[in-house]
Amino acid sequence: MAEDVAPLGLLASALAGRALAVGAAGPGEPAWTDGATVFVDPGAAPADRLRAVAVQASLVAGGSLAPDVVRPLARRPALARRYLAVEGHRALAANGDLLPPGLRPLVDHVIAALAADPPGSLAVARGPGALPDPPAAFGTLRPRALPAAADAEQAAATAAAAAGRLPDVDDDDADPDEDVGSVLTSPVGGRGALGRLLARLLRPARGPGGTGPVGAGAPARVGRSRPAGGAAAARGAPEGLGRAAAALGPRDRVYPEWDVHRRRYRPAWCTVHERTAPAGDGPAPALPGGAGLRRPLARLGTGLDRTHRRPQGDDVDLDAAVEARVAALAGVPADEAVYVESLRRRRDLAVLVLLDVSGSAGEPGPAGRTVHEHQRAAAGALTAALHDLGDRVALYAFHSQGRTAVHVTRVKGFDDRLDGRAARRLGALVPGAYTRLGAAIRHGAHVLDERGGTPRRLLLVLSDGLAYDHGYGGRYGEADARRALAEARRRGIGCLCLSVGAGTEPVALRRVFGPAAHATVPTPDRLPALIGPLVGVALGDRRAP
Amino acid sequence: MTSPARPWYVPVGPEEQVFAAAHRQGLAVLLKGPTGCGKTRFVEAMAHDLGRPLVTVSCHDDLTTADLVGRHLLRGGETRWVDGPLTRAVREGAICYLDEVVEARQDTTVVIHPLADHRRQLPIDRLGIVLDAAPGFGLVVSYNPGYQSVLKDLKDSTRQRMVAIELGFPPPDVEEKIVAHEAGVDHELAARLVQLGQAIRRLDAPGLREVASTRVLIAAGRLVAEGLPARTAARAAVAGPLSDDPLVGEGLGQMVDAYLADDDG
Numbered sequence: 189m190a191e192d193v194a195p196l197g198l199l200a201s202a203l204a205g206r207a208l209a210v211g212a213a214g215p216g217e218p219a220w221t222d223g224a225t226v227f228v229d230p231g232a233a234p235a236d237r238l239r240a241v242a243v244q245a246s247l248v249a250g251g252s253l254a255p256d257v258v259r260p261l262a263r264r265p266a267l268a269r270r271y272l273a274v275e276g277h278r279a280l281a282a283n284g285d286l287l288p289p290g291l292r293p294l295v296d297h298v299i300a301a302l303a304a305d306p307p308g309s310l311a312v313a314r315g316p317g318a319l320p321d322p323p324a325a326f327g328t329l330r331p332r333a334l335p336a337a338a339d340a341e342q343a344a345a346t347a348a349a350a351a352g353r354l355p356d357v358d359d360d361d362a363d364p365d366e367d368v369g370s371v372l373t374s375p376v377g378g379r380g381a382l383g384r385l386l387a388r389l390l391r392p393a394r395g396p397g398g399t400g401p402v403g404a405g406a407p408a409r410v411g412r413s414r415p416a417g418g419a420a421a422a423r424g425a426p427e428g429l430g431r432a433a434a435a436l437g438p439r440d441r442v443y444p445e446w447d448v449h450r451r452r453y454r455p456a457w458c459t460v461h462e463r464t465a466p467a468g469d470g471p472a473p474a475l476p477g478g479a480g481l482r483r484p485l486a487r488l489g490t491g492l493d494r495t496h497r498r499p500q501g502d503d504v505d506l507d508a509a510v511e512a513r514v515a516a517l518a519g520v521p522a523d524e525a526v527y528v529e530s531l532r533r534r535r536d537l538a539v540l541v542l543l544d545v546s547g548s549a550g551e552p553g554p555a556g557r558t559v560h561e562h563q564r565a566a567a568g569a570l571t572a573a574l575h576d577l578g579d580r581v582a583l584y585a586f587h588s589q590g591r592t593a594v595h596v597t598r599v600k601g602f603d604d605r606l607d608g609r610a611a612r613r614l615g616a617l618v619p620g621a622y623t624r625l626g627a628a629i630r631h632g633a634h635v636l637d638e639r640g641g642t643p644r645r646l647l648l649v650l651s652d653g654l655a656y657d658h659g660y661g662g663r664y665g666e667a668d669a670r671r672a673l674a675e676a677r678r679r680g681i682g683c684l685c686l687s688v689g690a691g692t693e694p695v696a697l698r699r700v701f702g703p704a705a706h707a708t709v710p711t712p713d714r715l716p717a718l719i720g721p722l723v724g725v726a727l728g729d730r731r732a733p
Numbered sequence: 734m735t736s737p738a739r740p741w742y743v744p745v746g747p748e749e750q751v752f753a754a755a756h757r758q759g760l761a762v763l764l765k766g767p768t769g770c771g772k773t774r775f776v777e778a779m780a781h782d783l784g785r786p787l788v789t790v791s792c793h794d795d796l797t798t799a800d801l802v803g804r805h806l807l808r809g810g811e812t813r814w815v816d817g818p819l820t821r822a823v824r825e826g827a828i829c830y831l832d833e834v835v836e837a838r839q840d841t842t843v844v845i846h847p848l849a850d851h852r853r854q855l856p857i858d859r860l861g862i863v864l865d866a867a868p869g870f871g872l873v874v875s876y877n878p879g880y881q882s883v884l885k886d887l888k889d890s891t892r893q894r895m896v897a898i899e900l901g902f903p904p905p906d907v908e909e910k911i912v913a914h915e916a917g918v919d920h921e922l923a924a925r926l927v928q929l930g931q932a933i934r935r936l937d938a939p940g941l942r943e944v945a946s947t948r949v950l951i952a953a954g955r956l957v958a959e960g961l962p963a964r965t966a967a968r969a970a971v972a973g974p975l976s977d978d979p980l981v982g983e984g985l986g987q988m989v990d991a992y993l994a995d996d997d998g
Binding site: 194195196197198201202203205238242285286287288290292365501502503504509512513516523524530713 | 797798799804805806809810813817842859905925928931932933935936937980981984985986987988991992994
């Protein structure tokens with residue numbers, strides 16, 4: 189009788205001290221883990237499953253699966269078994285305070301005392317001493333299934349140090365002192381593996397205007413593809429957009445960019461092309477319900493009005509009080525609403541949601557769904573909730589391919605209806621290419637200024653990280669984005685950024701937006717708890733916490 | 734004025750000495766700590782020790798200055814001034830405890846500024862008077878830093894007027910004692926409940942609203958004291974309130990089963 193083992197994930201996470209899922213292993217298969225998921229046989233007895241999960245989670249907690257320790261075990265199953273026999277007991281004992289009482293008898297303290305840490309256990313396992321086989325509950329080690337994430341990160345860093353800089357994907361005038369290292373270790377790339385980074389670099393070049401990149405089929409989609417890493421050549425990509433403002437549409441605009449190295453603006457540097465996103469063919473996807481978001485947001489868009497003739501309030505409403513007194517003296521029933529109360533009623537908020545649809549968002553997050561799916565759901569829910577509340581709200585998506593091709597696609601404008609077409613447009617967004625955040629922020633602020641039409645304005649960026657664009661990496665990109673934010677804030681536009689579903693904490697975004705205006709949430713359903721205070725602070729408004 | 738028995742509180746650090754010293758010096762106190770870790774109980778115990786009445790105000794985002802200070806009400810043909818809780822405490826020399834002060838709007842919390850520094854005065858605009866705090870008046874505010882972790886919520890000008898006391902969940906042995914005492918259960922069960930709580934506190938699962946506080950562990954213990962089986966009690970008092978997410982709820986249930994299973998289970 190197989191059962192769903194996923195609920196054991198909480199226990200596994202508690203014992204491991206970090207997020208650890210539990211999945212189903214094949215029938216009769218011993219339990220094992222890849223460092224992110226513990227696999228147990230759903231057909232096993234509940235007590236056995238519990239033991240297996242506790243052992244594997246304790247191994248994770250105890251650092252028993254660190255690459256340095258596990259690497260020598262990769263092709264030596266006998267050694268792996270001896271290592272597990274010692275390390276299993278050691279890790280369990282080290283986790284002893286947390287182990288459920290029923291599992292304590294599992295620990296053999298004599299064996300556990302043989303080693304003080306994983307390398308110690310490895311030494312014992314390599315030694316000549318006889319060791320009992322690990323109990324069946326210990327499951328097995330699969331060294332090769334363990335992530336070499338740390339390895340890859342190290343390799344990437346080494347490669348960066350050795351190479352000095354990335355293969356030339358920069359614009360012609362990239363700064364020589366670009367912070368390449370930070371590009372490589374950029375949190376955007378999930379685990380920072382070099383391979384993924386390169387995959388992302390190459391992606392837009394492989395499919396110019398084809399299936400992959402965002403905005404495929406957008407009217408002015410420009411497949412200005414460039415050889416990335418010298419590996420992939422553009423195939424039939426029209427060298428459409430020239431360097432400067434060629435073929436500007438009515439809503440396209442040119443923006444300056446801040447050059448942190450020279451400490452001055454580069455005038456008319458970036459071209460932003462604003463287009464309406466194409467609607468997908470399929471049925472309109474249901475816009476995610478924004479019900480949970482509505483409550484925290486409800487208080488935010490409203491001005492505080494002093495309302496007269498209220499049944500309760502901070503002060504006496506003199507007119508009403510005099511009338512009431514007159515009425516009372518005249519023997520007429522008096523109105524008892526004689527106070528002035530401060531109520532929030534007036535809605536005076538315009539929000540522009542700016543959704544990052546660069547290639548990095550297409551990568552799967554820790555929960556399986558891609559970051560893009562999470563962010564798209566969050567964008568839809570926020571837009572729907574704000575729209576329901578009567579705020580003016582617009583939803584734009586952005587990505588870029590060099591400074592002359594920053595694409596901002598309109599999913600819903602301020603004056604568009606939030607209908608099935610808008611939902612289809614949202615559903616049809618496909619992530620691809622890069623992020624030139626500064627230009628997108630400048631354009632968003634411009635749209636808010638021009639079409640927002642309310643005294644209070646908010647720019648809400650949904651992004652998974654500060655990916656870079658050609659000639660827009662590391663410190664340069666951060667400085668420009670920060671500059672663009674400062675410009676917007678000076679114009680009275682509140683700015684904040686949410687990262688939804690990203691695997692790693694986007695530290696660069698946090699630096700750019702500031703800790704009070706950036707939040708990371710694992711899934712969109714965590715938004716309601718955070719959105720109120722974040723938006724409140726971004727609007728300089730502490731009325732609603 | 735004070736209740737005959739001292740509210741039961743087990744100190745973990747020097748918090749009682751700090752509080753008493755701050756009170757004698759007329760300094761305001763900022764209590765930091767997660768929900769259900771014993772902040773309110775601590776203030777009750779200290780008010781008892783210091784022999785002062787306690788006025789508690791639970792702050793919320795619609796709390797106005799008038800709610801704290803007082804307002805004019807119309808009674809028949811005349812207006813009558815009604816003191817708010819803060820004014821009452823200032824007049825009586827009571828300890829005024831503003832619970833979850835960050836919930837209040839910042840324009841409301843600034844009224845405590847002149848009370849919290851050397852002036853120890855409460856200006857009441859509507860009456861055109863300035864009240865000097867009676868001897869023994871003490872201001873205590875609490876807030877839960879993890880509650881809205883994205884923000885540093887309290888204004889710096891407010892924070893700097895306070896002496897901060899950080900309260901966390903007590904260490905396991907102390908917490909065990911507290912659960913056993915408060916719930917009236919034996920130490921073995923208390924130890925298991927505390928262990929369950931410790932495990933839940935290590936989680937950062939989406940859908941989990943808060944961690945298992947000492948308060949929910951005590952609640953579980955009290956249900957057991959009423960004769961419920963431990964697992965049923967913990968599911969009702971610990972797992973249920975912490976999450977509405979079915980998957981997380983099921984996961985918590987599994988944890989409850991693992992930690993509160995019988996030894997032979």
